[in-house]
Amino acid sequence: MSGEAGQKTHSMRSEKPAASHVVCLVEDDPLVLNSLRHLLASDGIAARSFDKVETFLAHIEVQQVGVVVLDIWMAGMTGLEVQAHLSSMCYQTRVIIMTGSEGPDDERIAMQAGAIAFFKKPFDDEQFLAAVHEALRGIYSK
Amino acid sequence: MSTPEESFYAGQSRVLEMVAASTPLPEILTNLVLLMEAQAEGMLCSILLLSTDGQHVEHAAAPSLPPTYVKAVNGASIGPRNGSCGTAMYLKKPVVVTDVMTDPLWADYRPLARTCGLRACWSTPILSPQRDVLGSFAMYRQEQRGPNAYEQRLTEVATHIAGIAIGRTRAQETLRQSEEQLSLLQSITMEVATATNLSSALEVVLRRVCEKTGWTFGQSWLPRWDGMVLEVGPAWTGASGEMAKFRIASKARTLPPGEGLPGRVWTSKRAVWVEDVTRDPNFPRTRAATEAGLKAALAIPILARDEVMAVIEFFLHEPRQEDERLVRVITAVAAQLSLAIERKRAEEELREREARISLAAESADLAFWVIYPERNTAWMSDRGRAMYGFDAAIPLNRELICSRVHPDERDAVHKAFDRACASHETFESEHRLVLPYGKTRWVIVRGRCLLDEKGALLELIGVTIDISAQKESNMQLQIQREEMAHLNRVALMGEMTASVAHELNQPLTAIANNASAARRFLERGHIDPTLLKQLLQDMVADSQRAGEVIRGIRSLVRKDKSVRSQLNLNAVIADTLRLVGSDVLMRESVVTTELDHNLPPVEAAPVQMQQVLLNLIMNALDAVDSLPPSQRRIIISTRSELGLTAEVSVRDFGYGLPKDCPEKVFDHFFSTKQAGMGMGLTIVRSIIETHGGKISAENASDGGARFSFRLPAARKDRQSQAA
Numbered sequence: 110m111s112g113e114a115g116q117k118t119h120s121m122r123s124e125k126p127a128a129s130h131v132v133c134l135v136e137d138d139p140l141v142l143n144s145l146r147h148l149l150a151s152d153g154i155a156a157r158s159f160d161k162v163e164t165f166l167a168h169i170e171v172q173q174v175g176v177v178v179l180d181i182w183m184a185g186m187t188g189l190e191v192q193a194h195l196s197s198m199c200y201q202t203r204v205i206i207m208t209g210s211e212g213p214d215d216e217r218i219a220m221q222a223g224a225i226a227f228f229k230k231p232f233d234d235e236q237f238l239a240a241v242h243e244a245l246r247g248i249y250s251k
Numbered sequence: 252m253s254t255p256e257e258s259f260y261a262g263q264s265r266v267l268e269m270v271a272a273s274t275p276l277p278e279i280l281t282n283l284v285l286l287m288e289a290q291a292e293g294m295l296c297s298i299l300l301l302s303t304d305g306q307h308v309e310h311a312a313a314p315s316l317p318p319t320y321v322k323a324v325n326g327a328s329i330g331p332r333n334g335s336c337g338t339a340m341y342l343k344k345p346v347v348v349t350d351v352m353t354d355p356l357w358a359d360y361r362p363l364a365r366t367c368g369l370r371a372c373w374s375t376p377i378l379s380p381q382r383d384v385l386g387s388f389a390m391y392r393q394e395q396r397g398p399n400a401y402e403q404r405l406t407e408v409a410t411h412i413a414g415i416a417i418g419r420t421r422a423q424e425t426l427r428q429s430e431e432q433l434s435l436l437q438s439i440t441m442e443v444a445t446a447t448n449l450s451s452a453l454e455v456v457l458r459r460v461c462e463k464t465g466w467t468f469g470q471s472w473l474p475r476w477d478g479m480v481l482e483v484g485p486a487w488t489g490a491s492g493e494m495a496k497f498r499i500a501s502k503a504r505t506l507p508p509g510e511g512l513p514g515r516v517w518t519s520k521r522a523v524w525v526e527d528v529t530r531d532p533n534f535p536r537t538r539a540a541t542e543a544g545l546k547a548a549l550a551i552p553i554l555a556r557d558e559v560m561a562v563i564e565f566f567l568h569e570p571r572q573e574d575e576r577l578v579r580v581i582t583a584v585a586a587q588l589s590l591a592i593e594r595k596r597a598e599e600e601l602r603e604r605e606a607r608i609s610l611a612a613e614s615a616d617l618a619f620w621v622i623y624p625e626r627n628t629a630w631m632s633d634r635g636r637a638m639y640g641f642d643a644a645i646p647l648n649r650e651l652i653c654s655r656v657h658p659d660e661r662d663a664v665h666k667a668f669d670r671a672c673a674s675h676e677t678f679e680s681e682h683r684l685v686l687p688y689g690k691t692r693w694v695i696v697r698g699r700c701l702l703d704e705k706g707a708l709l710e711l712i713g714v715t716i717d718i719s720a721q722k723e724s725n726m727q728l729q730i731q732r733e734e735m736a737h738l739n740r741v742a743l744m745g746e747m748t749a750s751v752a753h754e755l756n757q758p759l760t761a762i763a764n765n766a767s768a769a770r771r772f773l774e775r776g777h778i779d780p781t782l783l784k785q786l787l788q789d790m791v792a793d794s795q796r797a798g799e800v801i802r803g804i805r806s807l808v809r810k811d812k813s814v815r816s817q818l819n820l821n822a823v824i825a826d827t828l829r830l831v832g833s834d835v836l837m838r839e840s841v842v843t844t845e846l847d848h849n850l851p852p853v854e855a856a857p858v859q860m861q862q863v864l865l866n867l868i869m870n871a872l873d874a875v876d877s878l879p880p881s882q883r884r885i886i887i888s889t890r891s892e893l894g895l896t897a898e899v900s901v902r903d904f905g906y907g908l909p910k911d912c913p914e915k916v917f918d919h920f921f922s923t924k925q926a927g928m929g930m931g932l933t934i935v936r937s938i939i940e941t942h943g944g945k946i947s948a949e950n951a952s953d954g955g956a957r958f959s960f961r962l963p964a965a966r967k968d969r970q971s972q973a974a
Contacts, residue, residue, distance in 0.1 A: 138757050140793055144764030147786055151771030182753060182836050209760065210752035210833060230760035234767030 131248070132156040132241060135165045135191065136180040136207075141230075145178065152238045154245070162186045169195070174202045176225075176244040181208040181215060189215065192222050203244035207232065255290075262286040266412055276420040280312035280413060287409050288315055291402060293393060295369070298377070298413055299324070299336050300386040304572060308337055311386060320367045323360075334360050335374035336387040343384055345375040345406075350395040370395045375406050377413045385417040432580045435463045439584050443591040449473075453486035453553070453561055456588055460565060460581055461488050468494045468545065470501060472513040472562040480505035481513050484561060493543040497566075500539030511535050513562040516550040520559060522578050524549050527570040540566070547571035549578065551585045555592045608632075618715040622649050624672060624708060638694070638717055640686035657683035657691070664696070672708060675700045681718070693722040736862065739934045740807050743865050746834075753833035754800045758793040765790045803830060806858055807865075815942075817852045817965050818860060820897050824887055827864040831872075838872050840883035847890045851964035853897050859938045866931045867901040867958050874905030874956060896961045904955040908948055916948050935960075 132149060134156050136142040142158050149156045156178075159165035162185050168174070177195070179188030188206055195202050206219040207228040216227045225247075226240035266286060269279045284296045297313035310325040329337040338356050339346040349371050351357040351364045357372075364370070374389040388409045390402060398406065439459050446452035450471075457469035468489035472481040483502045506514040511534055516523050525548045528534045529541045540546075543566075550564040563585065609632055612619040618635030622628075629647040636643055639655045649668065656664045660682040671678040677699040684692045698713025744751060765786045772778035803826070828835075828842060835842050868885065875883040886902045908916055917936045932948075939946040944962035951957045 138761075140761045140789060140796070141757050141764070143789060144761040144768070144793075147768035147782070147789075148764040148771075151768035151775070182833055184836055207760075209756035210750075210837075212837075230756040231763040232760070234763065234771075 131175050131245065133159060133165065133168070133174050133177040135159045135162060135177060135183070135188065137161060137183040138180070141180070148234060148237070149241065152241075154238075154241060162191060165191070166194070169198070169200070169202075173200060175248045176203045176205070176241065178205045178207060178241070181206060181212075182210065189218055189222070192219065192224065196222060203247055205237075205240055205244060259286070259290055262289070263408065263412060267415070270412075270416045270419050273420075273423060276416060277312060279416045279420075281314050283409060283412055283416065284312045284314055287390075287405055290405055294402070295391040296409070297321075297336075297389050297391070298386055299340075299389070300417065301329070301340055301384050302326075305384075308340065308387070316391070317367045320363060320369070323363055332356050332358065335372040336389050339374040339376045339387050339389075340384050343376050343378070343382075345373065347373045347397050349397050352395075368393055371397070373398050373402075373406070375410050377410045377417060379414060379418050385414060385421070388413055428576075431463060432583075435459055435580065436583055436587060440587045440591070443588050446591070449560065449592060450485045452588055452591060453484065453563060454488070456584055457486055457488040457563060457565075460563075460584060464565075464577060464580075466549075466565040466567050468497065468543075468566040470498060470564060472506070472517075472564070474517070474559065474561075475505065480507050481517055481562060489566075497536070497539045497543035497545060500536055504535060506535070512548055512550045512564055516552050516562045516564075517559050520552050520554060520557070522549065522551045522582055524573040524578060526572055528566070544568050549581065551578075551581050553585050553592065554589045555596060560589070560592055612714060616717065618717075620652070620713060620715065622652070622668075622711040624649070624711065635715060638692065638715060639684060640688070640690075655684045655686065657685050659683075668711070671698060671700060671711065675702060675706075675708065678713075691719075692717055693719045736859070736934050736938065737808070739866070739931055740858075740862050743862070743869060743931075744804065744808055746869055747831055747865075750831050750833040751804060754830070755797060758797040758800070761793040762790050762797070765793070807861065815854050815856050818855050818857055819850065819852050820860065820899055820962075821846045821848070821850055821889055823857065823860045824864060824889070824899070827861050827868065828887075830861070831865065831868055834869075834872065835885075838876060838883065839880040840872055840875055840885060842868070842885045842887060845886060845888035847888075849894070850889050850891050850897050851894050853942070853962040854965040855942050855962060859942075863935050863938055863960065864899070864901070866935045870931065870958075871901050871903035871905070871956075874903040878905065891964070892961075895964050897964060898959055898961040900957055900959040902951060902955060902957040907950040907954065908956045910950070917946070 132154055134142055134145045134149075136145060136158075137160055139160050142160050146156050146158050157168075159168065162183050165177075166186075174195075177191075179191050181188040188208070192204050192206065195204065204219075204222075204224045205226050205228065206215075206224045207230055208215055209230040211229055219227050225244045226236075228237060228240075263286070266279060266283050269282060280298045284298060287296045288294055295313075295315045297316055298311045299308040300311045301307075302309050306328060308324065308327050308329060310321055313321050324334075324336070327333060327337055329341040331338060331341055332355060333341065334357055335346045335348045335351075346356065348354040348356055351370060351372055352361060357364060364372075369391045371392040371394065372389055374387045376384050377386045377388055379385050388406060390398065390406065439456055442455040442459070443452045446455060453471040457471065460466065461469050466489075468487075470487035470489075471484035473484040474480075475482050482505050483498070487498055504511070506517075508514055509518045512523060512525060512528065512531075515533065525531050525534065527546045528548045529537055529546060531537070534540065545566040546569050547567040548564060550562055552559045553561040553563065563581075565581070608619055611617075612632055613634055616634070618638045619632040620635050621630045623630075627648050629649055629652055631639065631641065631647055631652070633643070635641075636645075639652065641647060641651070645651075653661060653664055653668070660680075664680050664682055667678045667680045670676070677697070679698075680696045682694065682696070684694055686692065695716045695718055696713060697716075698711050700711055701709045703709050769778075769783060769786045772783065807830075824844060824846065828844070864887075868887070871885045872883075875885065882904055884904050886900075888900050888902070890898050892898065917932050936946050939960045939962070942962055944960055946958065946960040948956065948958050
């Protein structure tokens with residue numbers, strides 16, 4: 110949302126606003142992952158799904174990601190850890206965090222680390238899509 | 252007036268009438284002698300009796316002979332040269348001495364005869380119809396000559412009448428004596444029967460015997476408590492100054508077996524007669540007896556079951572030869588006493604036995620009963636009747652007793668009785684009683700068979716124990732245990748917050764998302780039917796998944812009875828791990844399994860097995876919590892021993908259990924965790940043990956704790972049934 114957007118975001122601007130591969134979904138529960146993909150698709154947002162943290166981490170090694178929706182509790186690494194990793198890599202990825210069972214400090218940690226939004230499962234579809242749109246606008250506003 | 256002949260006959264009739272009227276013998280015989288003397292001028296007559304010992308003559312009637320002569324003859328021995336009478340009785344035939352001054356038979360009596368002016372003496376024995384010598388009839392004359400025919404005729408008459416008189420009197424005497432003995436026996440028997448103890452019974456015997464026999468003194472001796480010596484007992488009779496001294500002298504002594512008169516009786520178990528104790532070499536109380544003037548003595552044992560209970564002794568002021576008749580009488584009395592003692596003893600023993608049994612039974616709150624199969628009757632203690640709800644007056648038998656058994660269990664109880672009767676074995680049964688007013692009791696019945704010496708069944712005896720209270724508290728305990736287990740499961744749910752929420756929220760999220768997506772596609776007016784179908788299918792799958800989760804949680808926290816079924820513990824482990832998956836993730840721990848795929852099934856309640864695993868896994872997660880994530884490892888493994896058992900171990904790599912006593916972790920309220928209640932492992936152990944298994948805790952050699960539990964494999968027949 111700020112002006113620190115790098116060249117990667119610039120290259121994204123050349124694509125259509127509803128372009129695919131812009132929103133990444135990281136969730137190790139395949140049913141939830143599918144439902145998220147369908148929900149985004151129903152609002153015209155293409156998304157790329159990752160059912161393992163490792164795959165996503167490998168992905169960001171080679172490609173910048175504009176928006177990522179992260180589940181917190183996943184095998185191997187938590188969503189909060191992935192968020193911290195992204196910010197440590199100085200990526201300008203917009204992060205949305207969601208969780209099925211909330212730890213006491215999870216929301217605070219996520220928001221302080223710069224998350225766009227924090228959702229407790231199950232969540233309202235309008236609010237979720239609004240948050241995703243806001244995150245996307247942040248990218249294209251650059 | 253009458254002729255002399257007539258008056259002689261009248262005289263004879265008079266004498267016989269006297270016999271018939273039971274006139275005392277001396278009077279009859281005196282009259283007879285006078286009658287004879289009246290028949291001949293210058294003739295003196297006498298009648299002597301043979302003493303009861305058959306050895307001596309006794310004066311009976313000699314009204315005309317000088318008293319000095321009579322006194323001198325009285326008590327003389329009979330024999331072949333003992334005057335006319337002693338010899339006649341001895342030889343059982345008439346002895347005619349025509350001149351006592353020359354006849355050798357009279358050698359010892361000549362001076363006496365001369366003093367009394369007697370010159371001839373003809374004596375004829377008086378015989379009983381059985382030809383026993385009763386006495387003798389003698390005629391004396393002052394001139395030397397033999398009897399003439401008339402005198403011989405008179406002798407015949409005299410001995411005949413004397414025989415009748417003596418025989419009759421003797422018979423009456425014997426009759427009177429046996430009547431007296433009989434009445435003595437009767438009165439003693441009755442008095443002894445009512446005597447309250449041995450001493451008072453002995454007292455009765457001593458007093459009565461002395462009263463009836465004229466003996467002077469009687470006292471009892473009893474074996475001392477240790478059976479080593481005899482001591483003077485409290486019972487005695489014959490109170491007088493001398494007797495009291497003799498009694499004191501007796502009391503000062505104890506007599507070992509064989510010593511003194513009572514000691515001899517104690518050893519021989521037979522009556523002993525001493526003619527004169529002051530001359531007896533084995534009579535330690537000689538001095539006292541001499542001072543008291545006691546001579547003859549008789550001692551008799553009182554036996555019970557061939558054991559000498561007491562010795563009674565009697566004393567007389569004069570020496571006396573053994574009187575068999577008296578010994579027989581007193582022995583008979585002693586036998587009566589023995590019988591009474593034995594009966595009393597048996598009664599006391601029976602009463603004591605019953606009292607002891609009753610006491611034992613009542614104090615243990617037991618019902619005691621006896622069933623007599625032969626007579627088809629039964630007896631039950633008061634407590635038993637109360638326990639079974641029988642009125643005190645109702646006659647009982649086995650059927651009636653068994654009618655109180657709960658209908659579901661009655662058959663089995665009957666069979667147990669039958670089996671015991673047939674095999675003569677003991678039996679035990681736990682069952683319910685249903686009382687007439689509907690109350691139910693839990694009881695344990697234990698019994699055994701009593702056999703006679705030939706091995707035939709006499710009776711069944713046994714006890715019934717009311718265990719209702721125990722059952723009640725057991726049930727209470729079971730309820731409490733179930734309550735605790737339930738609380739533990741609820742607490743586990745609380746600990747598994749992450750898993751519970753996550754497991755439910757995941758499918759709900761997916762459903763919500765899919766539904767929203769479908770709505771949006773529809774709103775936009777274009778939807779690929781394949782996609783819509785996909786969305787709907789996913790929603791169905793997700794809602795099913797949510798249902799599963801809820802079912803799983805519900806089954807864990809539900810309070811229902813634990814129903815057992817055939818279980819594969821490997822599957823339970825997989826289910827449980829799914830349930831705690833999120834917590835494992837959240838705690839950044841790794842659980843790995845090493846499962847034996849040939850694990851035999853076990854018979855167990857699934858929820859309880861899950862509870863055991865949950866407890867162990869949650870504990871293991873806690874144990875590794877403070878370690879760096881890379882070390883937070885838990886290994887769950889299964890194995891079987893020869894297919895007979897199924898063993899599960901949960902092993903962590905934490906700091907381990909208290910070194911000294913790892914098993915302590917199973918105790919109530921023991922906790923290494925700050926937040927722990929310390930109940931989890933106690934419940935776990937109780938679950939495993941109620942499944943017939945064992946659980947152990949130990950420290951692994953390479954660090955961390957290992958909890959292992961082992962359950963018996965389900966029985967093969969049931970396994971195949973289940974398959």
